Amino acid sequence: MxxxxxxxxxxxxxxxxxxFEPPAAFRARAHATDAALFEKADQDxxxxxAEQARALDWEKPFSTVLNDTDAPFYRWFEDGTLNASYNxxxxxxxxxxxxxxxxxxxxxxxxxxxxxxxxxxxxxxxxANALRDLGVRKGDVVxxxxxxxxxxxxxxxxxxxxxxxxNVVFGGFSAEAVRERMAVSRAKVLVTADHARRKGxxxxxxxxxxxxxxxxxxxSHVVVVRAGADPAxxxxxxxxxxVYYDDAMATAAASCPAEPMEAEHPLFILYSSGSTGKPKGxxxxxxxxxxxxxxxxxxxxxxxxxxxxxxxxxxxxxxxxHSYAVYGPLANGATSVMFEGAADYPHPGIxxxxxxxxxxxxxxxxxxxxxxxxxxxxxxxxxxxxxSLRLLGTVGEPxxxxxxxxxxxxxxxxxxxxxxxxxxxxxxSIMIAPLPGLxxxxxxxxxxxxxxxxxxxxxxxxQTVPEGTGLLVLTEPWPSMLRTLYGxxxxxVRAYFSEFGPERYAVGDSARRDTDGYYWxxxxxxxxxxxxxxxxxxxxxxSAIVAHDKVAEAxxxxxxxxxxxEAIVAFVTLRGGxxxxxxxxxxxxxxxxxxxxxxxxxxxxxxxxxxxKTRSGKIMRRLLRxxxxxxxxxxxxxxxxxxxxxxxRDRIASGG
Ligand code: ATP
Ligand code: MG
Numbered sequence: 150m151x152x153x154x155x156x157x158x159x160x161x162x163x164x165x166x167x168x169f170e171p172p173a174a175f176r177a178r179a180h181a182t183d184a185a186l187f188e189k190a191d192q193d194x195x196x197x198x199a200e201q202a203r204a205l206d207w208e209k210p211f212s213t214v215l216n217d218t219d220a221p222f223y224r225w226f227e228d229g230t231l232n233a234s235y236n237x238x239x240x241x242x243x244x245x246x247x248x249x250x251x252x253x254x255x256x257x258x259x260x261x262x263x264x265x266x267x268x269x270x271x272x273x274x275x276x277a278n279a280l281r282d283l284g285v286r287k288g289d290v291v292x293x294x295x296x297x298x299x300x301x302x303x304x305x306x307x308x309x310x311x312x313x314x315x316n317v318v319f320g321g322f323s324a325e326a327v328r329e330r331m332a333v334s335r336a337k338v339l340v341t342a343d344h345a346r347r348k349g350x351x352x353x354x355x356x357x358x359x360x361x362x363x364x365x366x367x368x369s370h371v372v373v374v375r376a377g378a379d380p381a382x383x384x385x386x387x388x389x390x391x392v393y394y395d396d397a398m399a400t401a402a403a404s405c406p407a408e409p410m411e412a413e414h415p416l417f418i419l420y421s422s423g424s425t426g427k428p429k430g431x432x433x434x435x436x437x438x439x440x441x442x443x444x445x446x447x448x449x450x451x452x453x454x455x456x457x458x459x460x461x462x463x464x465x466x467x468x469x470x471h472s473y474a475v476y477g478p479l480a481n482g483a484t485s486v487m488f489e490g491a492a493d494y495p496h497p498g499i500x501x502x503x504x505x506x507x508x509x510x511x512x513x514x515x516x517x518x519x520x521x522x523x524x525x526x527x528x529x530x531x532x533x534x535x536x537s538l539r540l541l542g543t544v545g546e547p548x549x550x551x552x553x554x555x556x557x558x559x560x561x562x563x564x565x566x567x568x569x570x571x572x573x574x575x576x577x578s579i580m581i582a583p584l585p586g587l588x589x590x591x592x593x594x595x596x597x598x599x600x601x602x603x604x605x606x607x608x609x610x611x612q613t614v615p616e617g618t619g620l621l622v623l624t625e626p627w628p629s630m631l632r633t634l635y636g637x638x639x640x641x642v643r644a645y646f647s648e649f650g651p652e653r654y655a656v657g658d659s660a661r662r663d664t665d666g667y668y669w670x671x672x673x674x675x676x677x678x679x680x681x682x683x684x685x686x687x688x689x690x691x692s693a694i695v696a697h698d699k700v701a702e703a704x705x706x707x708x709x710x711x712x713x714x715e716a717i718v719a720f721v722t723l724r725g726g727x728x729x730x731x732x733x734x735x736x737x738x739x740x741x742x743x744x745x746x747x748x749x750x751x752x753x754x755x756x757x758x759x760x761x762k763t764r765s766g767k768i769m770r771r772l773l774r775x776x777x778x779x780x781x782x783x784x785x786x787x788x789x790x791x792x793x794x795x796x797x798r799d800r801i802a803s804g805g
Contacts, residue, residue, distance in 0.1 A: 156527050160554045164696075168591045169557070171566050175539060179451050179586025186584075190600035197601050198225075198628055201444040202436065205480070206240045207231045208409035211436070215626065221646035221654075222633070223626040224413050225437035232407035233416055233439050234277075234310040237479035238270040239407060250484045253458070253507050254299050257346045257490040264299055266482070269306070272299075272398070274405040276307035279397035283338055283370040287312030287408065290418065292331045292339040292368075294354070296320045296346065297489045300374045300394060301465050302475050304340045309416060309435075310407050316418040316430075319466025320345055320354075321764045326786055328361035333430060334418055334635060335367040340394070342376035343384040348494040351377050355384045355391075372397055412436025418635045419468055421574040422763045423787030429644070430635030431468075431574050438472075439480055441578035441629025445599060446477030449568050449582045450511050451540060458537070460486035460504070461513040467765050468574040469544055473513060477578070492518055498529035505533040512560070513542035513570075517766035519552045524701045524724060527559050535560060540585055542568045546767055547670055549692040553592035571595035571670050573656070575645070577629030580604070581668055593692065594667045602627055606662050611649045618661045618684060620674060623654040630654070659686060676770050678705070680748050681713045687770060690717060690751070693744040697737050699723050704760050705751060706774040718777045719751035720760055720797070729756035753777075755800050759793045776801055 176182060190197040195214040202211070202225075211229025241249070247267030254262040285291060291313045295301040297320070308315040316334050318327050320342075331339060339362070342354045355373055362368060373384065374394040386393070416435045420428040446452060450459065459478055463469035478485045486507050492500055500522070504512065522529070541561050543553075548569055557567055566585035572578060580602050581595040588596050598604045606619030613619075634641040648655040659677050661669040671677070671686030678685045687705045694703040702722040710716035721737065723729060738750045755777075761769045764787060775782045776798055785791060 156531075156559050160551070160558050163554045163558065164550070168589045169566075170589050171586050172564055174564070175566055176586045180453075181448055181451070181584045182586045184587065186600045194601060194603075194625060198440065201601070202226055202229075202440040202628065204443065205231060205236050205436075205439055208235075211412060217626065220626075221642060221651040223630065225434070225626075225628045226412040226440070229412045229436060230409040231412065231436055231439070232310065232409055233435050233476065233480075234273055234306040235407035236439060236443075237306060237309075237476065238266060238273060241266045241482045242270050246482055249482065251479060252299055252302065252485050252487045254487045255489065255503060255506075257349070257494060262299060269303065271403070272303045273306040273310060275398050275401045275403060276303050276394075277310040277405040278401040278403075279372070280307055280313060280338065281311060281405075282397070282401060283372070283392070285311065285313050285338055287410075287414075288314065289338075290314045290316055290334045290336040292327070292334070292336040293317040294320060294322075294327050294339060294341045294358070295374060296342060296376055297464060297487060298342070298374065298376050299487065300340075300376075302479075302487070305417075305465070305471075305475055306479075310405060312408055312410050312414060314415045314417055317466055317471070318420075319464055319764055321464075321466070321789070323786070324358045324361040327358060328364060329786075330420060330430075331365050331368060336365070337367060338370045338372065339368060340372045340374065342374045344377040344379055344382060346377050346489065348491050351379050351382065353382050353384070356382075359385065410435045413632070415632070417471065419471060419574060422467070422765050422767060423784065427784050428787060429574075429640070430637070431631045432633050432635050433577050433629070434632050437628035437630070438577050439476060441627065442472040442477035443480035444601075445579040445582075446473060446483075447481055448584060448599065449570060449579050450513070450542065451585050452481055452483055452511070454482045454484070457483060457510045458486065458508050459483050459511040459513075460488070460507075460509045462488065462492075462500070462518060463513070463515070463544075464765075468577070469513075472578055492521060493525065496529075497522070497525040498532055501530045501533035501535060504535055504538065508537040510537050511540045511542070512538060513544065515545040515766055516543055516548040516552055517546065517762065519543065519548070519556050520702055522560075523552060523555050530559055535562065538562075538565050540568065541565045542570055544570045544572070544579075545765065547672060547688040547692075548593060549688070549695050550592040551692070551696050557592075566590065569593075569595045571668070575631045576623070576627070577631065580623065580627070581670070591667055594663075594669045596667055598668075604668065605653075606660055606668075607649065607653075611653075614662070616662055616664060618659060618671070618686070621656040621658045621660040621668070621670065622649055623656060624652070626654075661686075673770075676706075678707045678717055679715045680707075680717060683748055685717075685745070685749055689745065690719070690741065690749050693741045693749065694719055694721060694737055694751075696744065697740045699727065699733060700737065702760060704768045704770055704773055706770050706777060708774075708777045710752070716752040717749065718753045718755065718773075720755050720757040720773055722757050722760065726758075729754065755797070757797055757800065759790070759796070761793045761797070762789050763787045764789050773797070
């Protein structure tokens with residue numbers, strides 16, 4: 150038997166295991182192994198948060214913790230002042246850690262740059278001065294539209310240093326998406342690149358943006374990073390408006406002391422993924438946000454900044470990249486990997502090559518990436534030494550147990566705890582997750598709220614649902630919560646604080662609580678299915694379908710049905726690009742019936758070569774719903790590949 154086959158068999162064997170204790174060797178050296186931390190937070194929540202906030206360096210210490218007089222506009226640590234870039238850089242350098250690597254950057258073609266904390270501080274000071282030279286002042290918005298190059302972190306921290314508010318747009322988005330986000334936030338400066346590399350190709354960025362930039366009257370300057378200069382593709386520069394990053398750095402002064410900011414000063418705006426509708430411009434604060442991300446990054450990843458090499462694979466264009474590739478790890482003085490490329494370029498084993506090369510000990514990624522690796526096969530990770538890994542994390546979607554077990558067995562080699570972290574762009578930092586040295590994990594459950602965070606499940610009238618399925622709410626404010634939606638205060642109140650009042654944050658996800666009190670986030674409220682009066686979660690049905698041997702990925706939605714109210718339609722991708730047959734269809738229906746019940750059997754299966762996903766890899770069920778109900782598709786601006794929907798519409802029209 151090959152090693153791959155025996156690992157697959159091991160994954161199948163573990164399918165009956167309900168929960169996993171923290172591995173003994175991990176537990177022996179973990180920081181948090183005592184449940185007293187939860188009690189401490191419960192006894193005096195505000196004192197607990199104040200203590201976490203005091204782990205940061207404050208220029209002026211705060212005396213009040215929470216001001217809730219204008220709920221739901223909560224204010225944290227409001228009379229304190231601090232600077233985020235100071236906390237991420239200066240204080241580590243001052244403590245003698247200037248030589249520590251902040252980022253091992255790895256380019257697509259294998260280029261490497263080791264950037265120390267001292268290097269990063271130098272670049273950030275210069276770029277902060279360069280921004281000032283371009284007229285940027287405290288409170289101005291600076292757009293950032295860059296590939297995964299170190300300059301993206303430099304630009305973010307330089308903004309933070311002078312109190313400019315950054316608005317990062319994911320590099321894979323279109324010129325129109327950039328225009329819209331810059332227009333709405335009235336950005337003064339945009340930092341972008343001449344070109345971006347993607348899977349061996351060089352794509353023009355700046356010249357493609359140019360027509361859109363014409364429509365932005367507030368934008369006075371564009372800074373262009375040379376991220377892949379190609380003489381064959383000239384990058385047109387407009388005199389007086391556009392300046393190369395290198396040139397701006399060369400003329401800028403070297404020293405730029407960090408400017409103290411009020412704790413509530415906005416640190417950034419970031420648009421949410423757009424899985425459920427029109428993206429929202431989420432605003433985060435300086436003091437509360439930094440408190441939340443540094444605390445959770447230390448606790449949930451059991452960080453040891455002296456020994457760990459930490460890699461969050463998310464692009465900085467997402468909240469995960471902001472909180473756990475930039476602010477969290479830098480505030481904690483961690484060493485990170487920053488990887489420019491795609492997971493399968495130049496080959497599907499590149500991630501494991503990177504883990505081996507830098508000795509990555511903590512890996513944080515998304516279920517969609519894990520499922521892709523499963524599809525590519527166990528032979529790729531098997532070619533590399535993964536023994537440096539000690540902790541694995543996941544975020545972004547519910548993780549189906551099969552993917553969890555594969556991650557645990559093939560990547561973690563049954564040695565690494567998995568932290569399934571539930572949170573949102575809005576929450577700023579991790580809300581529900583295991584503490585890896587303490588919590589027994591159950592595949593597919595994010596377990597419990599972290600100390601300091603209070604959650605509950607309620608029915609639509611707001612009554613607690615002690616056990617079973619309900620709507621997830623956060624019942625107390627927390628420091629890293631969003632402060633508003635940019636320019637849309639009324640939408641902020643309506644979206645999060647109208648359903649259950651200004652005291653309870655309505656998450657918009659449904660979840661189940663089991664007899665042990667574990668939370669199982671099932672997915673968005675909109676994705677819940679109602680078959681013959683029974684509420685089923687799309688994630689639960691999808692997990693059952695994906696557990697079938699032949700299936701690689703699945704998404705289910707409902708369509709109206711005269712008899713059952715709603716009927717389940719499943720979009721299914723088979724492993725190895727195989728086409729579906731009526732036999733496989735019958736087999737999958739039988740399989741779902743055996744796992745959940747007859748009720749959950751899809752009434753239709755549509756074979757899909759691919760599923761519609763956001764650029765961050767989440768399945769956009771609302772588009773599938775539009776397609777099966779033959780409606781016009783809703784907002785598609787954050788859809789990764791529009792071709793997928795065209796192909797699926799053809800399949801639906803031809804009866805699957
Ligand atoms: P939009 O709000 O624009 O529709 P989005 O909700 O996908 O987009 P994010 O803020 O990136 O944007 O994602 C948060 C959502 O992702 C959560 O509300 C939840 O539905 C899902 N999610 C994140 N992590 C997990 C997890 N560990 N388990 C289950 N679901 C998760
Ligand atoms: Mg959301």
